[in-house]
Amino acid sequence: MNIDYSQEAPAVAGRLTLAEIEELVAKPLDTRPDKKYFIALSISGSALMIGAICLALSFYYGLGLWGNNQPIGWAFDIVNFVFWVGIGHAGTLISAILFLLRQKWRTGIARFAEAMTIFAVMCAGIFPAIHTGRPWLDGYLLPYPNQHSLWVNFTSPLLWDVFAVSTYFTVSLVFWYIGLIPDFATLRDRTSSKIKKTIYSLFSLGWRHSSRHWQHYEKSYMLLAGFATPLVLSVHTIVSFDFAVSILPGWHTTIFPPYFVAGAIFSGFAMVVTVLVFVRKIFDLENIITMDHLEKMNKVILATGMMVGYAYGMEFFIAWYSGVQAEQFVFVNRAFGPYAWAYWIMVSCNVIFPQLFWVKKFRRSIPVMMVVVILVNVGMWFERFVITVTSLHRDFLPSSWAYYTPTLYDFGILIGSFGLFFTLVILFTKSLPVVSISEVKAVAEGAQPSHHGGVVNA
């Protein structure tokens, strides 16, 4: 295994021609789904139904079916919300930040990661909505003139959340759709089915691959990337404010915003790798989503994993250094109290196992990668659990201390959110191009003029 890191690996391997790239990406859309597809869809669909049934029962009988109770008022619902919002961050990071940094390798994975962002934010959005207990009244979260002549509290982080998550979803969706327009046009021009052609025409808006349009298109992509970058940082920052702006020991921490953002990228990349490993295999995309790309993502996972580890350590240091007894108690209780098991699952999954990626061989090994990223997913879910539940379960009044145990409904809704996510991912792979055709074509070998704008003999 000798890889020359001094030279950038080509973004598209195997010297594919433009037509071959298009053929490869469009193939899943042209062929009928096979048996395996339906098996996968039925599994994820069943998980989704479990969640739907648990939710329906929760609304009918009330949230007493969940494990939340005083003093642990925030539990699975908020844990899952933060977890899913975090998953979403990888997509925007890949599509916007890596775009601004001119990382060509992003093209192969950007579309899929953006789709995962949208699906993850959809999953995330469910939780604060159901946390209110009567989600059909969630319109009250928006500032609108009403008969109570009341307004929402603009100084509350929970209200900032409403704005941040809804803006994030809208901007991600728009960004994703802008990327899809040229691909819809390409699909429109290659399909022979009349129904598909109508649908693709509708969504392509009549795109003609005109250079006069490409000029504005590239500009808009740049502007959107410029906005999405601070946006993605703001979203998890604001999510962390939900905790950090309170005065609860364990939550009231200035390190939370950067720590949450690093954790979000960490968990998001882990989820992207988890899914892409399957996708590249199933849809023969090994030349477009190459091992080099996966390796680069593993490096990001290693780096952000260590940032998260640093934050774990720093929280303890500050608890000791500040000399605040309540703070010290919370952190000792976190690591050695009744929820020590959760804390140590978190530390080992997020800090210890990713260290395997220091070794090049492990970074480029699919089985090792799979084990590590799944552990990271588990670890990051537990991180949110540890932050939320352990800070609450032993509050200032020892007589009200309690131990939180989730009920079957809590687990059902968690399973349901995974069901929703994977159902959407599976449907996406067969209905839209999972890789951006026009972007990958643009970074293929020989796709750009030998020197920009230079006159070459015709």
Add this chain to the structure above:
Amino acid sequence: MHNKNLFGVSALFDSPDKIISVAKKTTDAGYKKFDINTPYPVHGMEKAMKLKPSKLGFITLVFGLTGSFIALLFMYWTMSVDYPMIISGKPFFALPAFIPVTFEVTVLLATLATVIGMITFFFKFPENHHPLHDTNYMKQVSKDKFGLVIESADKNFELEKVKEFLQSLNPIAIEEIYYQEKANNSLLEPRFLTLLFAIALVTSGTTYFVLNKLLYMTPFDWMSTQLKLNPQKPSDLFSDGYGMRSPVKGTVAQGFMPYLAKGNPNPNSNDLLENPYLITEENIKLGKSKYLTFCSPCHGNFGDGDSRLRGQFPNPPSLHSKRAQDFKDGMIYHVIVNGQNSMPSYAPYLNHEERWSVVNYIRVLQRAKNASESDIQFAKKENVKNASN
């Protein structure tokens, strides 16, 4: 086919280097209305086509700033003017706390304006009936070829000359592109009208269902069905199915001691209660207010029996008769609780303390109305004392 109009002439090329040089040559040849179509943005094309830099950024700037301004103004108005409220000791205009929302609204408005502005204003989309659609040329540039179209609208356009020019560029293929005039008003098509009607039907039907049916179903019915006790309603909480409960046997609720002489018009003097309240200023005040409210309409303000309702009810007796003066406190209490002749019971309106206060007040009235000489002397002395104070 009739009505065919020439849109332009197209040529296909097969490499990005080639299309850049083609673009340069076309510009140099003086053509203005031409377009280059490529499957992806080719670097350096703006320079080759001599395009002006995109002005899209101005839309972003204007709408972004508008977003910030509107958000701040709105938060200022709601939090400081329309419904000012002190929250966590922050000022009414808490700028740091308003920054997150301002930022989000800025990004949202700028992004949407950029994209919508680009699609509608810069691209004039949606446009699925452009002459280039469904041509072989479009199929090729969509895939992996690079194309040039010179439009017939160009003022230098002459079919033969353009073809000659294109031929000189060594293309793979040349194609003339035609379009047909479309002349029907799509707004009045029956399919469109049916669609409108269907949308109207679904919207109004859903609204009717939600407002008139759905909001009265569990769990959307504002928690009107709950496991709680409702007066006069059966309940599953107790095995006998009754929601309203009678007191536990052998117990008396505080302040509800049963009155033994109840219903007896001539009670035995042993059954009458002793007055547990001393005549204090406070007690008399309470008694006075209750007397004026409940007793005076019939008995008169001073107990003379000169009722304001005189003539409409049988006249009540004076409270200053010998009989009434000789009543024990317990007997007056008994009359209040039990009623007498046509007087109903006042037990529902007066509680235990209030009844005794009324009794005390009646004693005050009786003494004041039938004062002895010594009482008058005493009252005079008191008045002098009060006046000198």
